[in-house]
Amino acid sequence: MTSFADTPVQRPNPLVRAETWLDQRGRFAWIFAMVLGFILFWPVGLAFLGYMVWQDKFAMGGCARKRRTNLRGASGNAAFDAYRAETIRRLEDEQAAFEDFLKRLREARDKSEFDQFMEDRARRSDTSEA
Numbered sequence: 001m002t003s004f005a006d007t008p009v010q011r012p013n014p015l016v017r018a019e020t021w022l023d024q025r026g027r028f029a030w031i032f033a034m035v036l037g038f039i040l041f042w043p044v045g046l047a048f049l050g051y052m053v054w055q056d057k058f059a060m061g062g063c064a065r066k067r068r069t070n071l072r073g074a075s076g077n078a079a080f081d082a083y084r085a086e087t088i089r090r091l092e093d094e095q096a097a098f099e100d101f102l103k104r105l106r107e108a109r110d111k112s113e114f115d116q117f118m119e120d121r122a123r124r125s126d127t128s129e130a
Contacts, residue, residue: 030057 011017022029030052038045052058074081 027058 022033034045034048034052037048
């Protein structure tokens with residue numbers, strides 16, 4: 001029987017540990033690492049910049065992150081959350097109805113254009129026969 005102390009502890013990937021370490025220190029640590037990468041070897045700095053843009057590291061702790069979580073999460077006010085959910089549902093229903101209306105409108109326009117085409121074609125064939 002093996003004890004808990006005998007099992008090896010797996011440490012995360014060094015890159016994951018470095019990312020966690022930088023995340024704990026904030027946005028300026030990421031910027032410092034990027035600048036240092038540019039100073040040492042420009043492709044490293046470019047890689048840092050690309051990763052920071054891709055992972056949205058510039059918005060850490062800023063207003064953008066707060067806005068994102070506020071838009072998705074609950075506000076804490078049950079009445080407002082219910083009103084917001086009902087309003088969103090109603091707007092989605094209206095959007096679906098409007099898209100259906102636009103689809104019918106396009107189909108009607110296509111049908112009238114096709115009918116016009118067929119009439120013109122019939123007129124041309126009548127004049128060519130005469």
